[in-house]
Structures are given as structure tokens and as C-alpha cells.
Amino acid sequence: MTHPVLNRRALLGASAAGIGLAFAGRVAAQSRGPANKLVVVIARGAMDGLSVTIPYGDPNYMPLRGGLALPAPGETDGALVLGEGFGLHPALTGLHALHGRNQLRFAPAVALPVRIRSHFEAQDVLENGGETLSRLDDGWLNRALVSAGGTRLRGLSIGAQTPLILRGDAPVSSWAPGGRVRGGDRIASLLQDLYVDDPMLGQNLARGLATEALVAMDGPGETIRRNDVQALGRATAKLMTGPEGADIVAVSLDGWDTHAGQRGQLQTRLTGLDQLIAGLEAGLGDQWAQTVVVVATEFGRTARANGTQGTDHGTGSSLLLAGGALKPGGPLGDWPTLADNRLFEGRDLAPTLDIRSVFKGVLRDHLGLDRAALDAGVFPDSGAEAPALTGLV
Amino acid sequence: MAASSTDAAVAVTRLGLGARPGEIAQVAADPRGWALAQIRPQGAPQPTGTFQTTDQRMTAFLAYQAQNRQGDRSDPEATRAARQAARRAITDDTSQAFLARARHGATTDQGFAERWALFWANALTVSAVKFDSGAFVDSYEREAIRPNVFGRFQDLVVAAEQHPAMLLYLDQARSTGPGSQAGARRKVGLNENLAREMLELHTVGADAGYTQADVTELARALTGWSIPRPQDAQSQGAFVFRANVHEPGPRTVMGRTYPATGRAAGKDQGEAILRDLARHPATARRLSHRIAAHFVADAPPPSLVARLETAWTRSDGDLGQVARALVEAPETWAAPPSKIKTPYEFVVSTHRALGVPPERLAPLRETLVAMGQPPFAPPSPEGWPDTAADWAGPDALVKRLNWARSAAVTGRTGDIVATANDTLGDRLSERTRLAVARAESRAEALTLLLMSPEFQRR
Numbered sequence: 082m083t084h085p086v087l088n089r090r091a092l093l094g095a096s097a098a099g100i101g102l103a104f105a106g107r108v109a110a111q112s113r114g115p116a117n118k119l120v121v122v123i124a125r126g127a128m129d130g131l132s133v134t135i136p137y138g139d140p141n142y143m144p145l146r147g148g149l150a151l152p153a154p155g156e157t158d159g160a161l162v163l164g165e166g167f168g169l170h171p172a173l174t175g176l177h178a179l180h181g182r183n184q185l186r187f188a189p190a191v192a193l194p195v196r197i198r199s200h201f202e203a204q205d206v207l208e209n210g211g212e213t214l215s216r217l218d219d220g221w222l223n224r225a226l227v228s229a230g231g232t233r234l235r236g237l238s239i240g241a242q243t244p245l246i247l248r249g250d251a252p253v254s255s256w257a258p259g260g261r262v263r264g265g266d267r268i269a270s271l272l273q274d275l276y277v278d279d280p281m282l283g284q285n286l287a288r289g290l291a292t293e294a295l296v297a298m299d300g301p302g303e304t305i306r307r308n309d310v311q312a313l314g315r316a317t318a319k320l321m322t323g324p325e326g327a328d329i330v331a332v333s334l335d336g337w338d339t340h341a342g343q344r345g346q347l348q349t350r351l352t353g354l355d356q357l358i359a360g361l362e363a364g365l366g367d368q369w370a371q372t373v374v375v376v377a378t379e380f381g382r383t384a385r386a387n388g389t390q391g392t393d394h395g396t397g398s399s400l401l402l403a404g405g406a407l408k409p410g411g412p413l414g415d416w417p418t419l420a421d422n423r424l425f426e427g428r429d430l431a432p433t434l435d436i437r438s439v440f441k442g443v444l445r446d447h448l449g450l451d452r453a454a455l456d457a458g459v460f461p462d463s464g465a466e467a468p469a470l471t472g473l474v
Numbered sequence: 475m476a477a478s479s480t481d482a483a484v485a486v487t488r489l490g491l492g493a494r495p496g497e498i499a500q501v502a503a504d505p506r507g508w509a510l511a512q513i514r515p516q517g518a519p520q521p522t523g524t525f526q527t528t529d530q531r532m533t534a535f536l537a538y539q540a541q542n543r544q545g546d547r548s549d550p551e552a553t554r555a556a557r558q559a560a561r562r563a564i565t566d567d568t569s570q571a572f573l574a575r576a577r578h579g580a581t582t583d584q585g586f587a588e589r590w591a592l593f594w595a596n597a598l599t600v601s602a603v604k605f606d607s608g609a610f611v612d613s614y615e616r617e618a619i620r621p622n623v624f625g626r627f628q629d630l631v632v633a634a635e636q637h638p639a640m641l642l643y644l645d646q647a648r649s650t651g652p653g654s655q656a657g658a659r660r661k662v663g664l665n666e667n668l669a670r671e672m673l674e675l676h677t678v679g680a681d682a683g684y685t686q687a688d689v690t691e692l693a694r695a696l697t698g699w700s701i702p703r704p705q706d707a708q709s710q711g712a713f714v715f716r717a718n719v720h721e722p723g724p725r726t727v728m729g730r731t732y733p734a735t736g737r738a739a740g741k742d743q744g745e746a747i748l749r750d751l752a753r754h755p756a757t758a759r760r761l762s763h764r765i766a767a768h769f770v771a772d773a774p775p776p777s778l779v780a781r782l783e784t785a786w787t788r789s790d791g792d793l794g795q796v797a798r799a800l801v802e803a804p805e806t807w808a809a810p811p812s813k814i815k816t817p818y819e820f821v822v823s824t825h826r827a828l829g830v831p832p833e834r835l836a837p838l839r840e841t842l843v844a845m846g847q848p849p850f851a852p853p854s855p856e857g858w859p860d861t862a863a864d865w866a867g868p869d870a871l872v873k874r875l876n877w878a879r880s881a882a883v884t885g886r887t888g889d890i891v892a893t894a895n896d897t898l899g900d901r902l903s904e905r906t907r908l909a910v911a912r913a914e915s916r917a918e919a920l921t922l923l924l925m926s927p928e929f930q931r932r
Binding site (some may be wrong): 125128147163197198199200201240241242243248253254255256257259267268269271272274275276277278279281282283286288289290292293298335336338340341387389390391392393426 | 649650657662676688859871875879906914922927930
């Protein structure tokens with residue numbers, strides 16, 4: 082069984098503009114805003130929302146899904162009750178426990194502002210925060226860092242490559258298991274001399290070494306076996322704590338494009354997602370109370386099963402929020418139902434909530450971002466179309 | 475011959491996989507001719523070694539599948555061992571094939587043909603992230619890609635789409651027409667994964683104006699493209715057309731209607747559509763841009779893209795002519811070296827610079843995994859990413875430094891400044907030359923050379 086693998090596709094912000102030598106020389110006494118933490122998990126490949134927050138109370142769910150339908154609560158391997166006719170996938174036991182402590186919210190039918198069924202275009206829009214398929218080449222999490230004052234909050238991505246969502250003008254770092262280099266030694270400083278005319282290489286190497294030094298600070302730490310997502314979650318949490326810790330973290334999980342043999346694949350992927358969040362919670366300790374984790378995907382999958390026990394590219398999917406900072410409450414956004422005449426283009430779950438509204442609600446109420454900046458800069462032209470949700474934290 | 479020696483350094487680094495000792499001097503007499511001579515109708519050279527053909531691999535794959543189905547319930551341990559053995563019969567061969575490909579990259583004197591082949595393998599990505607497609611990734615490269623990279627694009631793309639690696643990777647093999655014989659009997663149906671990526675990633679591109687209806691129509695046309703089943707006769711090859719799952723009737727894709735071709739010839743319907751998509755102007759435009767962006771600059775000069783597109787259109791997609799246009803374009807030689815090498819290019823070019831091909835798979839795999847490019851396993855059908863921002867992030871550079879340090883320890887003896895000159899020729903900067911000369915040890919000098927901007931970029 083393989084677990085979700087760290088995404089390798091994503092992009093990294095390489096803007097050379099006006100960034101000093103990042104973390105290494107930072108003054109420890111510099112004021113850091115509130116210690117609230119945000120983790121954005123991108124489920125790449127189009128996560129099947131109908132299998133994550135299962136609408137077992139909708140009379141059309143079972144007939145539409147056929148062999149892919151998950152059993153109702155109470156049956157063997159049945160959905161885990163969320164209330165209002167929804168249940169969590171049975172692999173999400175950790176998230177279900179969080180739900181019992183009022184630390185889980187969900188939106189059952191969200192989507193991007195544009196209707197596209199290409200993974201790659203849709204992931205670009207999900208990450209750059211655009212209203213349409215524009216070619217914005219920085220990400221909304223990076224613009225959130227800029228909007229927060231550039232250095233008040235720190236950004237970090239997990240994986241060999243930094244995803245588009247964190248690319249941009251604000252300096253960010255990236256980290257993946259397996260580093261051994263000691264920062265601040267002779268080679269590092271000689272290389273900085275070589276990179277005088279190549280600031281992108283110079284700044285990125287400096288940031289990478291600084292992050293690696295942070296990991297090494299309290300000893301060698303645990304060795305992370307490949308596919309041990311829970312250990313990865315704990316290691317990520319370690320990079321978020323302490324005075325140099327990251328405030329905004331992006332993690333990518335691959336493997337959600339379930340065109341065939343969906344049940345087994347989702348069991349594996351969702352177990353990994355559950356373990357990642359369990360690892361974050363364990364590693365963050367007390368700071369879990371000030372944390373929000375967002376799980377989002379580029380689009381959902383067809384309401385009907387296809388011909389190969391899978392589903393094809395669709396529209397609406399679900400979004401999950403987890404974390405100790407959340408306020409209790411019910412589902413976010415309306416349920417469009419799976420009635421034939423309510424399906425988008427006769428085939429997909431119809432979205433009832435713009436995904437940007439959730440992102441904006443978290444950025445405003447959890448990280449203290451300014452409403453005007455959210456409406457205009459972080460999510461351009463989103464004021465009227467996607468007002469920030471209230472009452473999340 | 476100052477201009478020519480700069481061109482020689484550009485040729486072997488930008489168009490090739492980096493210089494082996496002495497190579498820049500050899501190429502300097504005629505850098506363009508060096509690249510042009512590698513454009514041959516028979517395609518790109520094959521890595522050395524004996525590996526299973528696609529047909530042989532199919533036999534092993536079907537044995538693995540059969541093993542997975544049967545199993546002896548009374549002896550689960552023996553069943554597990556048998557399954558593992560069947561799996562190993564495949565993965566051992568693909569692993570050795572990857573090592574052979576890396577060794578070929580580290581030793582070939584046809585670096586441009588190799589880069590051109592790797593480019594097309596990535597443009598038409600298959601991946602070992604799924605075991606089933608992973609069983610064929612290497613034979614796909616050898617049989618569908620390499621022989622066709624200097625021929626017509628439509629032939630390359632047909633070979634690629636009909637290879638079991640692609641049919642399994644994008645779930646085509648079991649897609650069934652709901653109105654077909656088999657579809658009428660059982661509750662099975664379409665899988666539109668290959669159809670969508672064929673349009674979006676392999677040919678015209680997402681902005682070419684096709685709709686969901688076009689995707690569905692193409693998916694219907696492709697029904698029947700499949701692989702053998704265990705019970706099928708071994709003689710029919712690795713690509714099988716199953717008439718009984720083919721959706722009957724004419725199909726309309728992007729405004730053109732393709733008549734029903736009759737049960738036996740149903741395979742031709744999908745192929746006719748694919749060949750038209752391959753010859754579509756949007757395909758020429760999109761792939762010309764992708765070639766220029768891969769070889770020259772993340773944001774390539776529009777004049778270069780236009781030259782490639784013209785060569786493509788005039789020759790009706792003759793990739794040899796497109797490769798020739800790339801080599802002959804002044805932009806190819808004039809652009810500053812801004813492209814960051816992919817991890818694979820970085821590792822292979824290091825082996826070339828050191829004059830030592832990789833010997834073992836395990837360390838090669840480990841380092842490529844760390845840098846974000848695990849062997850044969852691109853993360854999505856879009857293939858490996860291809861910009862500086864993708865490959866030179868903070869963590870990626872730390873991992874590159876790790877590798878450079880360990881590679882530097884095994885470096886060859888001799889004058890280290892001569893090695894730097896040999897590796898980068900006229901592209902070696904005075905700053906790097908001085909840093910290498912002043913290093914306190916050979917290992918430090920080599921690490922600086924390998925991590926220098928001019929070695930990281932091409």
C-alpha cells in the first residue's frame with residue numbers, strides 16, 4: 082500500500098526582488114504577530130468530495146454512485162456521522178475524532194470561480210487565487226504573506242519543490258526529509274560569493290540551509306520513512322514551532338485522480354490525509370489550539386461512477402477545515418442535492434460556495450488580514466463574487 | 475575561433491547533457507554540425523543493454539496479473555512470495571533499464587539526440603507512479619519514443635498512445651462503449667482519462683476550443699484500444715483492439731465527423747482522429763513553444779517559437795525538420811544561459827564532467843528522489859515541470875549541494891582548473907575559475923564547480 086506522495090510538480094517562487102538573506106540574519110527580538118498557524122493541504126488530481134463528506138442522506142446518492150457508494154453509518158465500513166445527512170469516509174477516523182471536539186468543519190459543495198476540467202489549469206487557479214484562468218504567476222498564500230507585512234508571517238512549503246500557491250515576492254522556504262548539510266559552513270559562504278550575480282540561487286540556497294539548520298537544532302530528529310505521512314506531519318509541525326517557526330505552510334498530496342478502481346485508492350489516500358493531520362496535531366502540541374488546516378482540491382468528480390469503477394473530472398467537491406482554532410458549526414454553504422435536474426451540466430455536483438470565500442474567511446479571522454487587501458490584492462476582484470465567510474474561527 | 479568555442483560550450487550544455495572531458499574541443503570545429511549530424515530518420519540511439527521488449531514484458535505482466543488473481547488460500551505465505559517474485563521479474567528489469575539509460579546519458583557522444591528523446595518522452599508522459607504503467611515505462615521509451623523522435627509527430631503520437639504504458643497509465647485499457655456488445659451485456663462504460671489528456675496535453679492543448687462533448691466523443695472513438703488478457707493468445711502483440719467494446723457509430727470531434735469504420739476496423743476511427751489532432755495548427759503552436767521553453771528559456775523568444783512553428787507546419791510535423799530549425803536558429807545560440815538543469819540533467823552532466831558513468835542504481839535513485847525527480851515517476855500526466863522556479867527552490871538546492879559534495883569526493887584526479895575548463899569551456903566565468911583555483915581541497919573545488927551558476931544553468 083502506498084500513501085500519498087509529496088507532490089513534485091509544484092512551483093517555487095523565485096522572485097529575486099528585494100529579498101535580503103532571509104532567515105539566517107534575522108533579529109531574534111523582532112516582533113512576530115499572533116502565533117496563529119495556517120496549513121493548506123492541496124489534494125492534487127481532483128479529490129472526490131462525494132466520498133469524503135458523504136451525502137448519505139441524499140436519496141440520489143446511492144443510485145448515482147452504484148458500486149462506489151459507501152455504506153451508511155452503522156453498516157460495516159460505513160460513513161462516520163457528521164450530522165445533517167453527511168458522513169465522513171470511514172478512513173478518516175482521526176478527523177472524525179476532531180469533529181467530536183468541534184475541531185472539524187466542512188463545505189460539501191465548493192468550487193473555483195471558473196468551470197474547467199483540466200487538472201493543471203484548475204490547480205493554477207486554485208493556487209494563484211485568480212478569478213479566471215489568468216496567468217498570475219504568484220500564489221495567494223504568498224500575497225497573503227506580503228499583505229501581512231512581508232516579514233510578520235513566515236511561509237514554508239513541504240516537498241522538494243515549492244508550489245505555485247507560495248510563489249511570489251515574499252521570501253519563503255521549503256523543506257523535505259533527507260537533508261544532511263550543515264548550514265553556515267565554509268562551502269555555503271563560498272557559494273554565496275559565486276552567486277553574487279545570481280540572486281535567485283543565492284537566496285534560495287540560504288533559505289534552504291537556514292531551514293535545514295532549524296531542523297537540526299534539536300538534534301538529528303526522527304528518520305522519516307518513505308510514505309510515513311504521520312511522521313512527515315510531526316516534522317512539519319516542528320518547523321512551525323519556536324521563534325523561527327513558519328506560520329503559513331503548504332503541503333501537497335498527490336494521487337487523487339481516481340478514474341479507475343477508486344475505492345481502494347481513496348482508502349489509501351484518505352488514510353494518508355488523516356495521518357498527516359494527526360501528525361500535525363501531535364507535533365504542534367499546545368499550538369494546535371491556534372491552528373487551522375485547510376484541505377482543498379482543484380475540482381470534484383462526476384456524480385455518477387464511470388465504466389471502470391472510478392469517476393471522471395467533475396466540478397463541485399468538498400473542502401475540509403481542521404484545527405483547534407475553529408468555531409463549532411454546521412456545513413459551510415448549501416447542499417445543492419444530487420437530483421438529476423440539479424447536477425451541473427447533468428453530470429457533476431453543482432457548487433454552492435466559491436472556494437475563495439472560505440480561504441478569505443480564514444485569512445481574515447485567523448491571520449488578521451485586512452478585508453480590503455483580501456478583496457483586491459490577495460484574491461483580485463473577489464469582493465462581490467466571493468465575500469469572506471464569517472464565523473469560522 | 476573564439477565564437478566557435480563559445481558555441482561549442484553552448485552546444486554541449488544547452489542542446490546536450492554537458493561536456494565530457496575533451497568534448498568541447500572536439501565539437502568546436504563545427505558546433506551546429508555536431509548537433510545536426512545527430513538528426514537521423516532512425517531516431518535517437520538506444521541505451522546499451524538487453525532488456526525485455528514490450529511483448530516480453532507483457533508476458534511477464536500478464537503472469538503477474540494471473541498470480542494476483544489466483545493465489546493459494548491454504549498457503550498465504552507462498553502466495554505472497556509468488557506475487558512478489560512476479561513483481562520483481564518486472565521491476566528488476568525496469569530498474570536496470572533506468573541505470574542503463576543514465577549510463578547512456580553519461581557516455582553518449584550524441585547528447586542532442588538524447589535530450590531530444592527525453593523531451594518527447596516527457597511531452598508524452600507515462601509514469602511508474604502506477605505499477606501497471608510502470609511495468610512498461612522503459613520499453614515505452616525504447617520502442618514508442620526513441621525510434622520516432624526525428625520522424626513525423628503523428629507517427630510518434632500514435633505509437634505512444636497505443637503503447638500499453640499509456641493505455642494503462644491513463645486508464646484506457648478497460649474503457650468500454652456503453653452501446654457496444656460488451657457494454658450492452660454488463661454494467662461497464664467509458665473512461666475519458668486518455669481522451670482528455672490526448673487533447674489537453676498530447677496535442678492541441680486546453681485553449682484550443684474543444685468542449686466536454688469533444689472529450690466524450692473522443693473517448694467513445696477510443697473504446698477498444700486495449701492490451702491482451704491472460705487468456706488471449708500470445709501472438710497478437712501488446713496492443714489489442716477489442717471490437718466488442720468499441721462504441722459503434724460515427725463520432726464528431728472539434729467539428730469534424732468521422733464515420734463508423736465497421737467492427738473490425740474500429741481501431742482506425744480513433745487513429746484517424748488522433749492523426750488529425752496531431753496535424754492541427756494548435757498542436758504545432760503549443761509544442762513549438764514547449765520545445766523552445768525546454769531548450770532555450772522558460773519564457774522563450776517569440777521569434778524562436780515562430781521559427782519552430784513554421785518548420786513544423788511546412789514539413790507537416792516532421793520532427794527532424796523541427797530539430798534542424800532549433801539548431802539553426804540564432805536565438806538558440808544567443809540566449810543567456812538561464813535554464814536550470816533538471817535533477818536528472820544535473821546528475822548526468824556531473825557524471826559526464828567527472829568522466830565516470832554511474833555504476834549502481836541505489837545511490838542514483840536516492841539522489842534523484844531527494845531532488846524531486848524519482849526515476850520514471852513523474853507526478854502527473856503533465857510530465858516533469860520545466861522552469862527554474864520548479865527545480866531551484868530552497869530545499870532542492872540543499873539537496874543538490876548534498877549530491878555535489880558526495881560526487882566531488884569521487885572526482886577524478888588531475889588539474890582541477892583544467893577540469894573546470896573542460897566542463898564549461900568559454901562559459902566558465904572568471905569568478906568561478908578563481909573560486910575553484912583557490913579552493914582548499916579538490917573536493918571543495920569540485921563542489922564549487924558543480925554548484926556554480928554556469929554548471930547549474932544551461
